[in-house]
Amino acid sequence: MRLLILGGTTEASVLADAIAGRADIAAVLSLAGRTRSPAPSPIPTRIGGFGGAEGLSAYLDAEHIDAVVDATHPFAAQMSRHAAEACRAAKLPLLIFTRPPWERQSGDRWIDVATMEEAARTLGDIPRNVFLTQGRLQLGAFAGARHHRYIVRAIERPDKIDALPRHRLILARGPFRFADEEALMRAESIEFLVSKNSGGEATYAKIEAARNLGLPVVMVRRPAKPDVERTTRLEEVLAWLDTHRAAP
Numbered sequence: 001m002r003l004l005i006l007g008g009t010t011e012a013s014v015l016a017d018a019i020a021g022r023a024d025i026a027a028v029l030s031l032a033g034r035t036r037s038p039a040p041s042p043i044p045t046r047i048g049g050f051g052g053a054e055g056l057s058a059y060l061d062a063e064h065i066d067a068v069v070d071a072t073h074p075f076a077a078q079m080s081r082h083a084a085e086a087c088r089a090a091k092l093p094l095l096i097f098t099r100p101p102w103e104r105q106s107g108d109r110w111i112d113v114a115t116m117e118e119a120a121r122t123l124g125d126i127p128r129n130v131f132l133t134q135g136r137l138q139l140g141a142f143a144g145a146r147h148h149r150y151i152v153r154a155i156e157r158p159d160k161i162d163a164l165p166r167h168r169l170i171l172a173r174g175p176f177r178f179a180d181e182e183a184l185m186r187a188e189s190i191e192f193l194v195s196k197n198s199g200g201e202a203t204y205a206k207i208e209a210a211r212n213l214g215l216p217v218v219m220v221r222r223p224a225k226p227d228v229e230r231t232t233r234l235e236e237v238l239a240w241l242d243t244h245r246a247a248p
C-alpha cells in the first residue's frame with residue numbers, strides 16, 4: 001500500500017513511528033516546509049506545497065498513492081480541504097487523524113473567538129500585558145493593537161514581529177511544564193493569554209496555568225474541517241489502514 005501522510009503534527013509523527021519498517025506499507029510524510037529544521041522522521045519525507053488541490057491530484061496520480069491520512073494541524077484548514085477534494089476526485093480513501101479540542105473546565109475564564117483578528121480586538125483599548133502563543137504565522141492580526149505589550153512565544157522568529165512596538169520574543173518549542181508556564185505568566189504580569197484551541201498535551205500547561213492564576217484566555221475556535229471520516233486514536237488509524245490495504 002502506498003500511503004501519503006499529510007503532516008506537520010505530533011499525530012503524523014506518531015503514525016510515522018508506528019508504521020516505519022512495515023513491509024506492507026510504503027509511506028511518505030509530507031510537510032509544508034514552515035519549520036526550517038523539522039524533527040527527523042523514520043519514513044521518507046517530502047517538503048513543500050503541492051500547488052493546490054490540482055497539484056495534489058497530480059501528485060497522488062504520479063506516485064500511485066492508494067490512501068491518504070490527513071494528520072495536519074486542526075488549524076490547517078486549506079490543506080485538509082484540498083486533500084478532501086483531491087481524494088474525492090481520485091476516489092481514494094481519506095482519514096483525518098487529529099487530536100480532540102481542549103474543553104472548558106471549572107475555573108477556566110475563556111473568551112471564545114472565531115478568528116485571530118477577533119482575538120486582537122477582544123484585548124480592548126486599555127494597554128495590557130498579553131501572552132501570545134498562537135504561532136508566528138498569525139502575528140499580523142495584532143499589528144492593529146500596538147498599544148499592548150506582548151510576550152510572543154514561537155518556534156522560529158516571526159517575520160512580522162517588529163510590527164509590535166512593545167514585545168519580548170521567546171523562541172521555544174513545547175512541551176512546556178505547568179510550573180514554568182505559571183512562573184513566566186507571573187514574572188511578566190500577564191493579563192491575557194491568547195491561544196488557538198489546538199488540543200493535545202504538549203501545550204496544555206499554559207491553559208492550566210492561566211486557570212490557576214485566574215487569567216482570561218482568548219481562545220480561538222478551530223476552523224471547520226471537511227466532512228470526512230476521522231479519528232483521534234492511533235489504533236483506529238492502523239485498523240483503517242488494514243481495511244484499505246486488504247481491499248482489492
Ligand SMILES: NC(=O)c1ccc[n+]([C@@H]2O[C@H](COP(=O)([O-])OP(=O)(O)OC[C@H]3O[C@@H](n4cnc5c(N)ncnc54)[C@H](OP(=O)(O)O)[C@@H]3O)[C@@H](O)[C@H]2O)c1
Pocket residue numbers: 006007008009030031032033034047048049050051052053055056071072073075076077078079080082135196
Ligand atoms: N496552522 C497551524 O496552527 C499549525 C500549527 C502547527 C503545525 N502546522 C502545520 O504546518 C503546516 C502548514 O499549516 P497552515 O496552517 O499553513 O496550513 P494551510 O493553511 O491549511 O495550508 C496552506 C498551504 O500549505 C501547504 N501545505 C500545508 N500542509 C501541507 C503538508 N502537510 N504538505 C504539503 N503542503 C502543505 C499547501 O500548499 P499547496 O496549496 O501549494 O499544496 C496548503 O494549501 C501544516 O502541515 C500543519 O499541519 C500548522
